[in-house]
Amino acid sequence: MLLIPCPWCGERDESEFACGGEAHIARPPDPDALNDAEWADYLFMRTNPKGSQRERWCHTHGCGRWFNVERDTVTHRILSVYRMGEPPPKDAP
Amino acid sequence: MAEPARGVEFRVCPPRGRIELRGDPGDGAFVEAASNALGLEPPPTPNRSRSWADTVILWLGPDAWLIEVPAEAEHAVARALEESLSDRHASIAVAGAGSVTWSLTGPRARDLLAKGMTLDLDPERFRAGCCARSLLAKVPVLLHRPGNDPLYELTVPRSYAEFARDWLEDAALEYADTR
Ligand SMILES: [Zn+2]
Numbered sequence: 393m394l395l396i397p398c399p400w401c402g403e404r405d406e407s408e409f410a411c412g413g414e415a416h417i418a419r420p421p422d423p424d425a426l427n428d429a430e431w432a433d434y435l436f437m438r439t440n441p442k443g444s445q446r447e448r449w450c451h452t453h454g455c456g457r458w459f460n461v462e463r464d465t466v467t468h469r470i471l472s473v474y475r476m477g478e479p480p481p482k483d484a485p
Numbered sequence: 486m487a488e489p490a491r492g493v494e495f496r497v498c499p500p501r502g503r504i505e506l507r508g509d510p511g512d513g514a515f516v517e518a519a520s521n522a523l524g525l526e527p528p529p530t531p532n533r534s535r536s537w538a539d540t541v542i543l544w545l546g547p548d549a550w551l552i553e554v555p556a557e558a559e560h561a562v563a564r565a566l567e568e569s570l571s572d573r574h575a576s577i578a579v580a581g582a583g584s585v586t587w588s589l590t591g592p593r594a595r596d597l598l599a600k601g602m603t604l605d606l607d608p609e610r611f612r613a614g615c616c617a618r619s620l621l622a623k624v625p626v627l628l629h630r631p632g633n634d635p636l637y638e639l640t641v642p643r644s645y646a647e648f649a650r651d652w653l654e655d656a657a658l659e660y661a662d663t664r
Contacts, residue, residue, distance in 0.1 A: 400531045400547055401617065405603035410617060453620050455531065455546035
């Protein structure tokens, strides 16, 4: 079980949170301009890295806020946490 | 020999008025208008409550608070907020009947809650004036520590109240006659 540091509430148990998948996937500004393959790529295809990944999490059963978590998908170690709209604390190497 | 005491006492609190208030705490005019209507400034600090006279304001989120007032004052306070905040971006919802509150007290109250919660209940960290939304036995709850008597107030959505009561009664069995 992960202990996730909510930017507002501090460390809380994973059971209070919901994971929203990979972060920083921008909705295409003009969806009509995309073909089916490009739209499917936006909707379904994810990086799925082995190692550091930036994800969206929601503190559903706490303060109700969405925020970003940078997590290592191998070790589950949480590398950083930052609010929506904030830049990641450091750029990926 | 001292009379045996229950390790934990819990009982349903009388109905109370509740109003959910949302707005931007960075908007000075919002804070001022809300404070004028309530006689108390909504606490900006996460997981803290603030109280004065009959009014308690609990932090629910960065832009959300729960206001507790006597049941008979609920609609008057909501109306005062609506008038005061009429030209601000804000949300006011009367919610008193939506949930049930238990007060818990006694030397084993913390142990009882800890059986079903992952929240850090260390009395040095979850001090008087702390509040948090979390889960108790998978039920979404709002836990408040108003002071030392009662130690805790546990607010549960009304639809979960029967389950929560059964859970509390069962979990408290082992503390029935201990100090
Ligand atoms: Zn939170």
